[in-house]
Amino acid sequence: MILTQCAVCATDLGLTRGKKCGRCSTRYCGPACQKQHWEEGGHDQLCKKIKKAGGAEQYNANKKYTEVVSVAAEACAEDTKGQTCYICTQALHSKTKEGLVRMCACSGTSGFAHVSCLAEQAKILVAEAEENNLEQQPRWERWHKCGLCEQDCYGIVRCALGWACWKTYLGRPETDWHRTAAISEHGNGLLETGLYEDALSVKETELATLRRIGTLAHNILDVQGNLAVTYAKLERHELALRMKRIVYSGYLKLKGEEHTDTLISANNYVDSLIQLQRYKTVMSLLRKTLPIARRVLGEDHHLTLRMRFNYARALHQDPAATLDDRRESVTTLEDAERTARRVFGGAHPFVEQVEHFLRESRGLLHKKRKTSG
Template structure:
């Protein structure tokens, strides 16, 4: 369930509390709010349309999807001007009349598309895999990955695709794999578009569903990792670090140190430790993880670049860092920036964030060199 609050007073209902409209399944904390919504909230006029759309959950998903597409199109408007969709070859979608987006690592004239076209492409691929009893996971990835550059979409485009995925599969039973995968896709999209309160509600609902239905340790750890990142974005750093520590230990036990999920868990845990200014602990985790990540993933992998960037950040942020540490941070970020630009292009968040960190590291180095120079001069005098 994504709708976990009363439609009138926003009381948190979790997955099972309260009551529902008997016709459209809109949720309420009790009969008082339901009556008020019917009399004064306009539900008497909307109820039949909500039911026709497939119920409250489907109606909400459709509405949120339309809003997310509009936001993504507006955000991409300058970049997509004068271009056409690589799928349908039109500038405006023939049915929805929506504009274009591009939120991957494609460059030049490649990668422009309508969210509707991307969603339809992903839906067809998954339906074909289901019909022919083929592996689902490779085609599910198309809901978040560009078919041209093979890089994941980011920001508001990823959010719009998350809602597209959710509205496509929300009608499936809650224990069906693709519905749970759609919840995860939507959570990732909300997170990347900075809708952290919504992401938190979804992650908590997702975790409750998995636990109630006896899900595997792998799936529970995956949701806990996402939930921990959301806690941190909402300023709940200690809670995030405790959960990320448990996820990291769980991944080591379940998958071993060379698995990509373990490496991601280590990165998340170390990053949170660094933001809590527990630099010694953060560096310890990253120094143990980085050689393994480079050997397993290679120099061009996004996770390896993030690890290097995070490690550099701990070096120049630490108040006890030496001049050599700050210089190492600058060198590391310069190398990471070159690789990020080559692999993803200048406009990709990986390259942009690395550039910002490099500027801060260079400023920290200049300040440190100036401070050391002044200290040396005072000693000579």
């Protein structure tokens, strides 16, 4: 995560407070902690090494990246046996000696790669766009999307790519959009692997940075949306709901009801409404936005599928649901599961989530039939 705490006592320093080691930029709340770290914390042995790596932030990012890549390769080891990287065509990376990962919805022998190869590919594509004044966003997406199936990477691989992205661009000026975009990728990767407190720290830093340097309204809304998701993961549900409502209203005014960002924010808002059992509001919002998503994005789009899943969730979890509601929940989940399995592959976490709710929904329908009969 981004270093915003004293290296000794963990006091929150934000982005500007405290003092830094004059050689390596390690951050402290004051001279006492800096002195203690040098005399008792081993900083005297690490200081030159940290400076050589590019400073405290770069050293930390490099170190964490290496650790997470190792964890990712180990987690994917069984699935990647006998396979090779689709980028470098090797099983073991020639320089880093890291193993392979599977990171997306690719099926069969596709979708295996080294995190280092994925990161290098993304770095080169973004550099080419920057050098030749090309549209950057499609190439930037390689930091979190598979170049073969075009689906988002997930799990520990997404986290590793987030660290890779952050360590690549953190040395750029604070006003450089690559750096702020890298903060976002880093936070999303932490969020993907359940490191919610770390993700919150990064997302709050991102929002504070954007507000300080000044940016467009939609950039602020993007970060507020991600921050709201993080609040929800930390079970701060009322806070998450309030922010998601603000973000949805903001996008609706700024971009209109058919824009993808508006639909994403609507679905995020629905997540919090379901968590707080506001089922009537859920159904009202989804009956308005789901037909738009189907028309604009298509039935196979991941957002359409997630909105359909949330629609079925609301029917499934509402204590006041009728027998017809239960039937609709089951049929919606059955269709969503078939489509999601085809689009994402059977091992994708979203498919597993749909399957779980489908089993529960079938059970509730069976009970409802018995009591109604």
